[in-house]
Amino acid sequence: xxxxxxxxxxxxxxxxxxxxxxxxxxxxxxxxxxxxxxxxxxxxxxxxxxxxxxxxxxxxxxxxxxxxxxxxxxxxxxxxxxxxxxxxxxxxxxxxxxxxxxxxxxxxxxxxxxxxxxxxxxxxxxxxxxxxxxxxxxxxxxxxxxxxxxxxxxxxxxxxxxxxxxxxxxxxxxxxxxxxxxxxxxxxxxxxxxxxxxxxxxxxxxxxxxxxxxxxxx
Ligand code: MN
Numbered sequence: 001x002x003x004x005x006x007x008x009x010x011x012x013x014x015x016x017x018x019x020x021x022x023x024x025x026x027x028x029x030x031x032x033x034x035x036x037x038x039x040x041x042x043x044x045x046x047x048x049x050x051x052x053x054x055x056x057x058x059x060x061x062x063x064x065x066x067x068x069x070x071x072x073x074x075x076x077x078x079x080x081x082x083x084x085x086x087x088x089x090x091x092x093x094x095x096x097x098x099x100x101x102x103x104x105x106x107x108x109x110x111x112x113x114x115x116x117x118x119x120x121x122x123x124x125x126x127x128x129x130x131x132x133x134x135x136x137x138x139x140x141x142x143x144x145x146x147x148x149x150x151x152x153x154x155x156x157x158x159x160x161x162x163x164x165x166x167x168x169x170x171x172x173x174x175x176x177x178x179x180x181x182x183x184x185x186x187x188x189x190x191x192x193x194x195x196x197x198x199x200x201x202x203x204x205x206x207x208x209x210x211x212x213x214x215x216x217x218x
Contacts, residue, residue, distance in 0.1 A: 010180065011060050013085070014131040015094060016208060022085055022094065022132055025180030027055040028171060029081075029100055029121070033161050033186025040189050045161050050170055055100075055122045055184075063130040063210040068218035069196050070123055073103035076214070078194055079187035080145035080153050080202040084164060085132050090177035092136035092164060097143070097204045098129040099212055100184050104193070127184070130202070130210035138164055141205040143188060148199055155188035157204070 012021025030050050032038040038045045061067065070076060079100040087093035100121070107120035144154040162170070167185060171177060194200065194214050202210040 008058060011057055013060075013062070013096070013129055016131050016133045018134075023180050024057040024060055024129075024182055027057060027060065027127055027182045027184060028175070029053050029055060029184040030162070030167060030186045033167075034155060034159050034188040035161060036155070036159070036189035037187055037191065040191070047161070050162055050167065052171065052174070053117050053121055055127045057180075059122050059124060060127040060129055061125045063128065063208070063212070065125065065128060066213040066215045067101070067125040067128070068215045070101075070103065070125065071217065072119070072123075073105055075103065075105040075193055076195070077102045077104040077191045078145055078147070078152070078200055079191050080143055080210075081184045081187050082138065082143060082157055082160075082204060083129050083132075084136070084183040084185060086177055086179065086181040086183070088179045090168075090172065090181070092168070094132035094134050095136060095138065095204070095207055096130050096132045097202045097207050097210045098127060098184055099145075099200065099202055099210055100187060101126045101128065101212075102191075104191075128210055128212045129182070131208035133207045136164070141207075143204045144202070145190070146201045146203070147192075147194060152192055153188050153190035159188060160185060
C-alpha cells in the first residue's frame with residue numbers, strides 16, 4: 001500500500017563525530033527523579049517505582065531553535081535533563097542534554113483533575129535536545145541550566161533517585177526498547193517560568209550543550 005501523503009520523516013539528532021544523525025522514534029520521560037525537585041513541586045519521590053510519560057518524536061526541536069511562546073499557557077517552565085539514546089539492543093549508546101519544556105499551569109490542572117499530562121508535556125517544541133555524544137558513562141558529571149547567563153538549575157547527575165541502569169530495568173518491564181528510543185531522565189530542582197526574549201542554555205559536563213531562545217507567541 002502506498003501512503004496517501006508523504007509520511008513525516010523521523011527527526012534526526014546530530015551525533016558528535018558522526019556524519020549521520022540518530023533517528024528519534026520514541027521519547028520516554030521519567031518524573032520526580034531528583035528528590036529536591038519532587039519537594040519543590042510539593043511531591044514525595046515514590047521509592048517503589050518510577051512513573052513515566054511520553055513525548056512524540058515530532059515534539060522535538062534541535063538545539064539552537066527559537067521556540068515561539070506556546071499557545072494555551074501562561075506558565076512555560078524549563079526542565080533540564082540528561083537524555084539517553086538507545087541502540088538496537090535497547091542498550092544506551094549515547095548521551096545528550098535536553099530540555100523538557102512544560103506548560104506548568106496545564107500540568108497543575110491535570111494533576112488536580114487526575115487527568116493525563118499530554119497537553120502539558122507533549123506539544124510542538126517541548127523536547128529540545130542537543131547533539132548526542134557516544135558513550136553511556138554518566139559518572140562524575142554535573143547538569144545545569146542557565147537562563148540569560150544566570151544559573152537556575154544545577155546538580156550532580158549522581159543526585160538522580162534512580163540511576164540509568166535502574167531506569168532501564170524498570171522501563172524494560174513495560175516496553176520493548178530499541179533503536180530510536182530516547183529517555184529523558186528527570187530534572188533537578190530550580191524549575192521556573194521563562195518568557196519571550198529569554199535565552200536558555202543547558203549543560204552537562206563533557207556533553208554538547210543545548211540552546212533555546214523563547215520567542216513571541218506565533
Ligand atoms: Mn521532566
